[in-house]
Amino acid sequence: MAASIDRDRLSLALADERDVFASRHPNSYENSLRAQQHLVTGVPMPWMTRWPGGFPVFFEEAHGAHFVDIDGNEFIDFCLGDTGAMTGHGLSQVAEALAVRARRGITTMLPSTDAVVIGDELTERFGLAKWQFAMTATDANRFVLRFARQLTGRSKIAVMDWCYHGTVDETLVIMDEKGNTISRPGAIGPQVDPALTTRVVPFNDADALDKVLAHGDVACLLMEPALTNIGIVLPQPRYLEKVREITRRHGVLLIIDETHTICAGPGGCTKAWNLEPDFFVIGKPIGGGMPAAIYGMTDEVADKLEPYLRSDGVDVSGVGGTLTGNALALAAVRATLSSTLRQEDFDHMIPLATQWTEGVRSGYERHGLAWNVQQLGCRAEYWFCPPPVNGAQAAAAIDGELDAFMHLFALNRGILLTPFHNMALLSPFHTEKDVDTHTEVFAEAVNVLMSA
Numbered sequence: 001m002a003a004s005i006d007r008d009r010l011s012l013a014l015a016d017e018r019d020v021f022a023s024r025h026p027n028s029y030e031n032s033l034r035a036q037q038h039l040v041t042g043v044p045m046p047w048m049t050r051w052p053g054g055f056p057v058f059f060e061e062a063h064g065a066h067f068v069d070i071d072g073n074e075f076i077d078f079c080l081g082d083t084g085a086m087t088g089h090g091l092s093q094v095a096e097a098l099a100v101r102a103r104r105g106i107t108t109m110l111p112s113t114d115a116v117v118i119g120d121e122l123t124e125r126f127g128l129a130k131w132q133f134a135m136t137a138t139d140a141n142r143f144v145l146r147f148a149r150q151l152t153g154r155s156k157i158a159v160m161d162w163c164y165h166g167t168v169d170e171t172l173v174i175m176d177e178k179g180n181t182i183s184r185p186g187a188i189g190p191q192v193d194p195a196l197t198t199r200v201v202p203f204n205d206a207d208a209l210d211k212v213l214a215h216g217d218v219a220c221l222l223m224e225p226a227l228t229n230i231g232i233v234l235p236q237p238r239y240l241e242k243v244r245e246i247t248r249r250h251g252v253l254l255i256i257d258e259t260h261t262i263c264a265g266p267g268g269c270t271k272a273w274n275l276e277p278d279f280f281v282i283g284k285p286i287g288g289g290m291p292a293a294i295y296g297m298t299d300e301v302a303d304k305l306e307p308y309l310r311s312d313g314v315d316v317s318g319v320g321g322t323l324t325g326n327a328l329a330l331a332a333v334r335a336t337l338s339s340t341l342r343q344e345d346f347d348h349m350i351p352l353a354t355q356w357t358e359g360v361r362s363g364y365e366r367h368g369l370a371w372n373v374q375q376l377g378c379r380a381e382y383w384f385c386p387p388p389v390n391g392a393q394a395a396a397a398i399d400g401e402l403d404a405f406m407h408l409f410a411l412n413r414g415i416l417l418t419p420f421h422n423m424a425l426l427s428p429f430h431t432e433k434d435v436d437t438h439t440e441v442f443a444e445a446v447n448v449l450m451s452a
Contacts (some may be wrong), residue, residue, distance in 0.1 A: 002369060002370035003367055003370075003450070004369075005450075006368075007401075009449060010401060010402060010405055010449055013409075013448050014052075014175070014401065014404060017406065018053060021052075021053040021412055022053070022054065023238070024068065025055075025057060025071050025073070027058070027069075027070045027071045028056065028057050028069060028071060029055050033053040042055075042056075043056055047419070051419055052403075052404040052407045052408040053411065057069045060072075062077065062090060062269065063088075063090040064088045064089060064429030065077055065088060065430040065434060067416075073391040074414060075415065075416045075418050076416070076430075077089070078415065078418070078438065079425070080427055081284075082284075082419070083259065083284045083425060084284045084285060084289055085288075086262070086263070086425055086427060087289075087336060087340045087427065088340075088427040088428055089429075089430065091335075091339075091340065092288065093336075094288035094332055095285075097331045097335035098290070098328060098332055098335075100331070101327055105327060106328040107322075107323055107326040107328070108329055109326060111325070112327040114327070114331055117326070117334055117338075118337065119131050120295075120317060122294060122296060122337075123296075125267045125271065125337070126267050126268065126270055126282075126296060127179075127267065127270065127298075128279075128296035128298060129297070130281050130298075130299065130301075130302035131296045131297075132294065132295055132296075133292070134283070134292075134293040134294065134321075134324055135291050135293060135323065136163070136166065136169055136281025136283050136291060136293050137166050137281055137282065137284060137326050138167050139166075139293060139321065139324070140293045140294065140295040141168050141222060141281055142168050142316070142318075142417050143295060143318075144222075144255055144279045144281060144295050145157055145168065145220065145315075146253075146319060147278070147279070147297075147301075147305055148219040150254045150305075150308060151301070151304055152220070152252075152253065153219075154217050154218060154219040155197075155217060155219070156217045157170050157171075157197065157199075157218060157220050157221070158199045158200070158209070158218045158220070158221045158222070158252070159171050159200060159221070159222050160202070160203045161175045161200050161202045161390060162391025162392060162395050163203075163224065163227065163229070163391065164230070165222055165224075165257050166283075169190060169191055169197070170197045171222065172187040172190070172194070173198050174395075175200045175201075175392070181200045199215070199218055200212075202235050203389070203391055204233070204389045205390065209242075209243060209246050210218075210246050213246060213247065216250070218252050219252065219253060220254070220256040220278075220279070221252055221254055223254075223257065224257050224268070225256055225258070225268075225269035225273065225275060225300075226261055226269065226396065227390075227391055228260035228261060228376070229420075230391045230395055231374075231381055231383065231397075231421055231423070232374040232379065232381045232387065232392045233374075233388050233389065233391065233393075233394055234374060234376065234387075244276055253279060253301070255277060255281060256268075256275060256279070256282075257281045258280065259281065259282050260284075260379070261376065261377075262282060263376055263377035263378045263379040263390070263425065264339070264376060264377035265343070265377060266342055266345075272377075273284075278298055279301065279397060280295065280297070281294075281296075282295075285341065286333050286336055286337060287333050288332055288335065288340070289332075290329055290332035290333075292330075292332055292333050294333070317412045340428060342410045346377065348428055349377075349426040349427065351428075352378055352435055353377065353379060353424070355435045356380050356424050356426065356435045356439070357373050357374075357375045359435065359439030359442065360382045360446060362439070362443075363439065363442045363446050366443075367446055367447075369384075369446070370385070370386065372385070374387060379426075380423070380424050381421055382422045383397060384397065384399050384402055385397040386449045405420060405445070406442075406445055407419070407422070409444075410438070413441045414437070415437065415438055415441055440445060
């Protein structure tokens with residue numbers, strides 16, 4: 001029989017860690033009180049409150065794989081802005097490109113030559129023929145969904161149960177116990193009943209996908225090749241091949257969102273696993289920390305779409321935005337993609353993620369715990385249960401109190417993990433020493449919980 005955690009011991013240990021946290025962050029606490037006077041929830045974005053400890057840590061500066069908070073505490077950063085800083089913090093080449101571009105003009109509603117260079121690089125990396133720009137992956141997904149409905153004449157989209165594709169209304173959904181589409185818990189103010197816009201299918205269930213698409217009203221399937229925002233859920237053998245066959249058979253456009261799964265390699269899972277999407281979306285890391293995103297498409301799709309995008313009404317088509325494709329963002333993307341997220345970077349990062357994975361596994365196996373750890377390229381995550389095969393299983397396995405303890409224990413010892421997950425992302429700047437430190441701290445945390 002597998003060992004289990006003593007919940008009373010866990011509660012006491014979490015209380016102790018909260019006391020330690022408060023003692024180490026007096027300046028962050030003071031600033032959090034001041035911020036509550038004029039900032040809703042006391043932070044620039046509400047999700048910044050979702051850290052254990054009672055108040056957020058305010059950071060001072062970040063470089064490479066480390067950052068320092070306003071109390072002078074230094075941290076190894078395995079969160080990396082939830083992928084936004086996957087390239088590492090404070091890249092000099094991006095900072096220099098931004099400074100030069102800012103002095104020469106940021107936005108004119110005209111293209112810069114960086115766009116041409118970036119287009120060549122994107123096709124080389126990801127394989128799709130034509131590209132456009134957005135400010136965020138949310139925007140890119142929203143635009144592509146609009147295109148899919150226009151090209152197919154169908155009103156609905158399909159997504160994976162417990163997916164996440166930014167703040168796109170149609171994707172903030174889950175399946176209920178009867179298979180109906182309902183709003184995801186926490187989704188505020190849906191514009192319409194989400195069943196009117198979206199059909200939901202479980203990840204790793206090709207038969208369910210076939211059945212849903214047989215209705216004939218779905219324009220596109222928007223999916224990650226591996227779930228990441230409900231935790232890492234890997235595709236089962238041949239599942240993605242079946243997805244492509246099923247979508248083609250039903251005339252459904254396939255959209256692959258690689259905003260997180262770029263961790264698989266320079267071309268994401270699309271290149272690494274020979275996927276063949278009709279549309280491709282990625283945001284976050286491609287700008288080295290600057291807001292930027294892109295979406296790509298096949299020649300066939302572009303040929304059908306271009307007449308709409310060349311029409312006089314394109315400026316009110318619901319696609320774009322005045323600052324989209326601005327010269328500053330393009331300079332950041334060019335500087336980033338020309339100098340990092342290359343094969344040599346992944347040759348450094350992926351082995352470190354493997355080392356992190358093996359360290360975690362050794363930490364829980366020595367106590368006989370039925371936990372597990374999953375790795376996807378240079379990203380890894382541990383669970384307090386057997387490996388989930390779909391989003392609903394992953395959501396059901398969340399243990400909020402245990403998550404909070406593991407995160408806060410690590411934070412109090414100089415390690416930041418990705419919030420909402422027990423996830424680490426490795427950058428070109430992480431070292432074996434950084435990973436060894438996490439292995440030691442993880443083992444210490446488990447020892448605290450399991451010691452009599």
